[in-house]
Amino acid sequence: MAGNGFQASSYANDRPPSSTGSGEADVNTDPASSGFFTTDFKKHEDLKSMLDSNKDSLKLEAMKRIIGMVAKGKDASDLFPPVVKNVVSKNLEVKKLVYVYLTRYAEEQQDLALLSISTFQRALKDPNQLIRASALRVLSSIRVSVIAPIMMLAIKEAVMDMSPYVRKTAAHAIPKLYSLDPETKDQLIEVLDRLLGDKTTLVAGSAIQAYVEICPERMDLIHKNYRKLCNLLVDVEEWGQVVILNMLTHYCRTQFVSPNQDDKQDESERPFYESSEKDSDDDEDDDDEHEDGDKKKKNEKQSAYIMDPDHRLLLRQSKPLLNSRNAAVVMAVAQLYHHCAPKSEVGTVARSLIRLLRCHREIQYVVLSNIASMTSKRRGIFEPYLKSFYVRSSDPLHVKLLKLEILTSLATETNISTILREFQTYVTSSDKEFAAATIQAIGRCASSIAEVTDACLNGLVRLMSNRDEAVVAESVVVIKKLLQMRPSEHKDIITYMAKMVDKITVPMARASILWLIGEYSERVPKIAPDVLRKMAKNFVNEEDIVKLQVLNLSVKLCITNPKQTKLLCQYVLNLAKYDQNYDIRDRSRFLRQFVLPSDKPCALAKYAKKVFLATKPAPILESNFSSRDSYQLGSLSHLLNMKATGYQDLPEWPSVAPDPSVRNVELPPVWKENREPIKGKKQKQPAADLKSFYSSSSEEEESSEEESDEESEKDGASEEESEEEGTEDSSKEASDEESSEDDTEESSSSSSSSSSEDSSEEESDKEIKKTVKKSVPAKESSVKEKVKPSSGGDLLLDLDDLGPTTTTTSVAAASGGLLTPMAAGTAFVAQTNQAQTRSSNILQGITVPTKTYELLNRLSTGGLTVTYKYTRTISLFSPKMVSLELTFTNSGEAPFTAIRIGEKKIHSGMEIHDFPEIASLGVGASTSVLMGINFNDTTQPASFQLVSEQKTFSLAISAPVGELLQPHTMGEAEFKSQLAKLSGMNENRESCDIPENKRTPEGIYSSVLSVSNVLQVPSSDPDVFTFAAHTLASGTVVLISVRLAGKVAKITVNCEKMVIGTMLIKDLKRALSSPTI
């Protein structure tokens, strides 16, 4: 630890004499207190009587004096009973001071503290939010374990409070209660989950802080709040920002893949030290991780890296915070970028960090130590700011040392000359420790940059004639290290140093010189024995460390040049034999066996040469900051280079990203819009594939056990699948094969006996659990299942066979949509019920054709065709938005450039999220973009201008009512209960004739789904088909039921919003009665 290193040595007596060192003495020195305590007892009596008086002013006076005592750290606990009595005081000022007193002493007087609880409980219901908040604050601060249940209740209530201030206090109370009673964790997490969903910026920071303290492992709580947090980030108060940013860094590391995978091998940013091994280590680790996966996949993955939009969102939203006035926020952003951003973007933080160097010296210290560790990995980004790290004479020592460290790390061939010039000035500094550190820094520069090694050596040799002993000593040590690294032809330096031995008195330096001479004695054959002679003469007076080196030297010389030195050596060894220090005596005895074997020839002597004259590995001069990489930047652990209590390791990037759809706030539809059902396969999202990579193999295994006759086929299929995971493209090629594969699979499964059915159901149950546990929706499986027959004949599937299928699908949908395990859990229960009543007429696997609407015709625009369709997925931009896919096709003669959305004319409450500007659309080219519109649950058109450099078009999009919906998962029971609530005015009924080809369940499903984005609800009646959804903007529930009675279908739509209900039923009627599907 650098911090302790430099303070450890000198400066013993500079402390002001008056400092006492501990708290005890200051009772006497504190003039204010002496008044109170001269007649201790009486004074307290006095206070007691004041507290018991009727006058508020007296009470207040007494309380003020008591708090004064508390603040000074004096014991006022014997006043507890009279003070607690005043908790009921009407005077707010008195009350507040009593609160303050209580928080301090309640822990010590638990029984008496209980007297005050009822007051707090009453205050918790106070109309004034401030009083509610402070009551909760004090209640949760008094740390009496008996009241934990009361606290729990209070917190639960406060979480629902109208006032965000109270909710914030509740967030603070959560960790307090947790520390008091860790067993409440599960309950607290529930409460916390609600707080995390809070949309006020005031609460966000505190809620995350509570989350970090209680359950940082529960990433699943964050998923659904992730985008909200990112978007709110700028508005959260600065302290909250720090906490949120740190938490999101962890989140980012677990949920996204590394943005720097492809350029890891890139050597351009090689770190300064040899420690680039570190990097390659990382690579190896990565490789290891991938080994069980397949390499090919990794490569594909790397080349096709596209940053997750959520990852991008975080980086984008946090960037403005670099302008914060709060250094902690800037640092938090910097560490986020350092750990999570692509290499090319990290540079943006450098400038802001440099700005922090102008702040208070403590901040400088922390920032510099972080920069120091950044520079050892990313030298490039700080190079332009080299001059900002020049040391000022006014800097405190630890700042100076850090600056030196950074300068050294930044040194390159190009700037080394300026740095060295700067160092030259530092060497003359009056601060010895700093000068010594500078010399070491020079040594490090010299060792790493070959061009300047000679110049540095010369400079250091010159320094040896410096008057200052410390400087000389340090340079000798550094020279020794440098010479050891490249011992080639530095005879003159060694000679020179040998001459210095007489002058230098610092033991470390003397020892270094002796070691050097011993090591390279063959280069200075004449001088070495002479030096030994001199040293032997003065042996007794040397320091221990020097004595040891004299011994070493003598032995080495004795081996290389026994003629001249044998006697000397013997003499030295004899002297050492009777030394006071036992180390030296031991050494002498040990060495004697090598050079002066006593009576019988010792085996060791033969190897003496090998032992002593082996080439020694050169020391590596390296920064002590390179080892700090393992800690999260900006953390306390990083600063101290040791693990602090409660520090959480920053996880390594996952090799594959967990499913991104968990961050979607609402349920993503299971259906993908495509005319040919087979294409469903192609449209799988990559992440869903990745999921399947884990689950499918095991799933496949299990099933293969059960259905051994299918084994070969299945294996084939799974292989096929893992192939496909890498990229989407490859899956397209494979899809043809896939479809045939599916056919066989299907036929075999339908032919499989009913005995296998039970087991397969079991299996699917297992799978469900697995999915829920991982909280990653097994979307894949649903997608897979939906790849189902295209024509009528095949549609009549054996329902028994479909049993397991439906179960998986629905659960997948549930966990994908509602995200929390709790919700998934309930859905799971619902599903198992449903599995029991398997007569249900659920049918999934119908793909619904989506209509494509034309927005601009090429005839009217001069070639540009714009069509749009509803993707029926959750919009990336906001959960309230309808997601639209716009397809631009240029069939004109000239390219269109810079296509973007211009002026918007929308009704209040509506929003449009622009698509990213299309730079250019060449002739014949076609491109698709996503945009989001929040229609605010109306069918009012959203008008906007489409601007390109060539032309501007005015457009209007109005969504059919069915597209304003979002599928909603619910069980039959819930459906019925909801239905009961929405009767009367909210109900719309219609009936219509149904053409023959639609009188199948499939026909009805596809008709309903063609006009509305809904999800089927299991129904126990085979003739009734029920669907549920909720509106995008307001979340109002919409329920649809269709009863098939012969050729007539009775449609019922229940919705609180009557307009939506009536419009939807019209659409449904039209769709059901039309003969075409």
Place this chain on the structure above:
Amino acid sequence: MIHSLFVINCSGDIFLEKHWKSVINKSVCDYFFEAQTKASNPEDVPPVIVTPHHYIIHIFRNKLYFVAVLTTEVAPLFVIEFLHRIFDTMVDYFSECSETSLKEHIVVVYEILDEMLDNGFPLAVESNVLKELIKPPNFLRTIADTVTGKASGFGATLPSGQLSTVPWRRTGVKYTNNEAYFDMIEEIDAIIDKAGIAVTAEIQGYIDSQVKLSGMPDLTLTFVNPRILDDVSFHPCVRFSRWESEKIVSFIPPDGQFRLMSYHIGSYNSVNLPIYLKHSIAYREGSGGKFDVTIGPKQNLGKTIENVVLQVQFPKTVLSATLTSNQGKNSFDPVSKLMTWDVGRIDPAKLPNIKGS
């Protein structure tokens, strides 16, 4: 998070302590005193100290140590920044933050600390909000309190600002004279080498504001050449996005005094120093040294330079200095080894010079 806070004066007395969680005995400060003993001067005490069970982070300002004690991992800058904020708040309340002022208002200080942190996590830090919760002491009120016999240091209502999107401003502000002042302060840091050439120079600028406007004013501030300001930090009231897109500072100001923004112009931009220094300083061991500094103005478009003060921190080995200047006064403090030379206005015709040994 922050567990406890101790305020210690230069002579090592702990005169204020506040615990936000369970009580930590003040003996934990012994580790701090130990580190303090090792350091040669107060600035050199390492800001972060590790003890077996706690982590001690401290700041040193105005001869006071604010020592925060933590038990778990917290971003150190978070703590340091917060300690500075405490100090600033005290200055805001009592117009200075010294041992005497803190001791005098110890109850208010204690209450403020209680409001600022809850369970070690910042609760109400904005001074506007705090001042509504706890009224700052002022002379008039003290008199009123003694006369009427009641004291109302504690507001009964919550400042609405805490709830709105502008937590830094309270509602219902009214002034008869609406005015806003902006001070622009620029500091140049330069290192001048032996030959008198500036090795590096960088500018740190601040815009401090004093806003007295009624209601909810929304102000914008534009710069003629915003590109010069290459690194800016803002008060939270400034809308970051508008600066990013249009380089306009748009904000709803807090009431009263605040620092709107600060900016930094780095050393890689060429910064012209308004003055130059010629110096020849030599120290010799034992006998003393020579000291000779001349200050001269650089091309400055006809503006005169006023109120020039030169301060020189001599090394510890210097016992005394006898210096003569041809202009202004100089003084040497033998304890802190600080020489101050008040030059005043620089007259280009006659360059000020100081000499001595």
